[in-house]
Amino acid sequence: MHSKCIVHRDIKSENVFFAKERLIKLGDxxxxxxxxxxxxxxxxxxxxxxxxxxxxxxxNYIGIYVDIWAMGITLFFMVTALMPFRxxxxxxxxxxxxxxxxxxxxxxSNECQELINGLLNHEINERWSIKEIxxxxxxxxxxxxxxxxxFLTNINDxxxxxxxxxxxxxxxxxxxxxxxTFLRLEKLGITSEHLQAMNKNIDxxxxxxxxxxxGTYRIILxxxxxxxxxxxxxxxxxxxxNEDFSSSRHHMISSYSKTGxxxxxxxxxxxxxxxxxxxxxx
Numbered sequence: 698m699h700s701k702c703i704v705h706r707d708i709k710s711e712n713v714f715f716a717k718e719r720l721i722k723l724g725d726x727x728x729x730x731x732x733x734x735x736x737x738x739x740x741x742x743x744x745x746x747x748x749x750x751x752x753x754x755x756x757n758y759i760g761i762y763v764d765i766w767a768m769g770i771t772l773f774f775m776v777t778a779l780m781p782f783r784x785x786x787x788x789x790x791x792x793x794x795x796x797x798x799x800x801x802x803x804x805x806s807n808e809c810q811e812l813i814n815g816l817l818n819h820e821i822n823e824r825w826s827i828k829e830i831x832x833x834x835x836x837x838x839x840x841x842x843x844x845x846x847x848f849l850t851n852i853n854d855x856x857x858x859x860x861x862x863x864x865x866x867x868x869x870x871x872x873x874x875x876x877x878t879f880l881r882l883e884k885l886g887i888t889s890e891h892l893q894a895m896n897k898n899i900d901x902x903x904x905x906x907x908x909x910x911x912g913t914y915r916i917i918l919x920x921x922x923x924x925x926x927x928x929x930x931x932x933x934x935x936x937x938x939n940e941d942f943s944s945s946r947h948h949m950i951s952s953y954s955k956t957g958x959x960x961x962x963x964x965x966x967x968x969x970x971x972x973x974x975x976x977x978x979x
Contacts, residue, residue, distance in 0.1 A: 698723075699827060700844075704732045704760030706742040708767035710774050732760045743767065745787050746780050750819055753791045762821040768830075769816025776809055777802050781817065808835035878918045887913065 698705065706728040714722045728742040737757035741748075749766035751758045773781045781799035784790035797819045801810050812835045815825035825833075831841060887910055 699761050699764070702731055702733055703729055704738075705729050705764050705767075706738075706760060707744065707747075708764055708771060709744050709747045710771050713771065730760065734761075735759055745790055746770065746782060748794065749821075750795050750797065751821060754795055759821060762824055765816055765824055765826075765830075769813055772809075772816065773799075773801070773813055776805050776813075781813075806835070808833070811835070874921050875918070877921060878914060881917050882910075882914060885913065 703726075705723065705726065707725060708723065712723060712725045714724050716722050730738070730740075732738060736759070738760050739757050741752055743752070743763070747767040747770045749758065749763045752763060770781060773779070779802075781801075782790060782793045784793050797817075799817070801813060805813075812825070812830065812833050815829065815833070818824040830836070891910060
């Protein structure tokens with residue numbers, strides 16, 4: 698999101714949605730805006746408890762740092778079920794956030810506390826970046842899925858749809874997915890004649906990229922994107938589960954000697970381990 702110069706400006710727990718296991722999505726982009734790196738913004742946006750101190754203190758702010766602060770508030774709430782800054786009214790809340798004093802409960806791990814403190818740093822230049830967040834010890838050994846490829850969003854930009862090209866069905870590529878999108882458009886009755894008519898409207902300056910054909914194109918393209926991305930993510934998850942299962946099973950087997958009654962116990966545990974694997978897959 699930030700790499701595409703988009704700042705959200707309203708990150709909070711209510712805008713984080715669980716799409717499925719191990720897949721969350723950030724929603725409600727009503728306050729989002731396009732912002733160049735280090736571009737100063739002046740509009741106050743978001744929810745007061747999640748607002749960064751510079752929103753209350755300064756005349757302008759940098760959108761990326763405001764989003765990162767809100768991520769810190771959200772993480773604090775996720776691991777403690779509390780808000781770091783609490784007050785009876787907005788005025789007192791503002792003072793509390795500007796003062797910057799908060800306390801992390803002792804049950805939160807040191808690694809997680811380090812991340813929270815990095816996100817809630819009052820000095821924006823010392824506030825952790827996305828790169829630092831991903832490389833922190835609390836998120837060690839986590840698999841970060843790839844972002845979606847930057848597919849074309851306007852159908853009129855696609856200039857190679859009519860080329861006869863061999864499409865790989867084994868390893869989908871950006872081109873093959875866009876090509877598949879056009880094939881599905883044809884099955885829905887959106888033919889080359891419709892596209893030619895659209896191009897004529899473009900030449901006549903009578904064109905909107907929000908028409909029904911572009912809308913259908915984007916819906917199909919997004920569905921294909923989700924299918925490809927979900928396959929990659931499920932593969933990583935299954936691989937991790939198999940690694941964890943193999944490691945725990947090896948540890949269980951090595952815990953027993955191969956004699957008498959203990960051999961019987963080992964066979965029982967191995968049988969249970971097979972059932973456990975089925976449960977993990979389900």
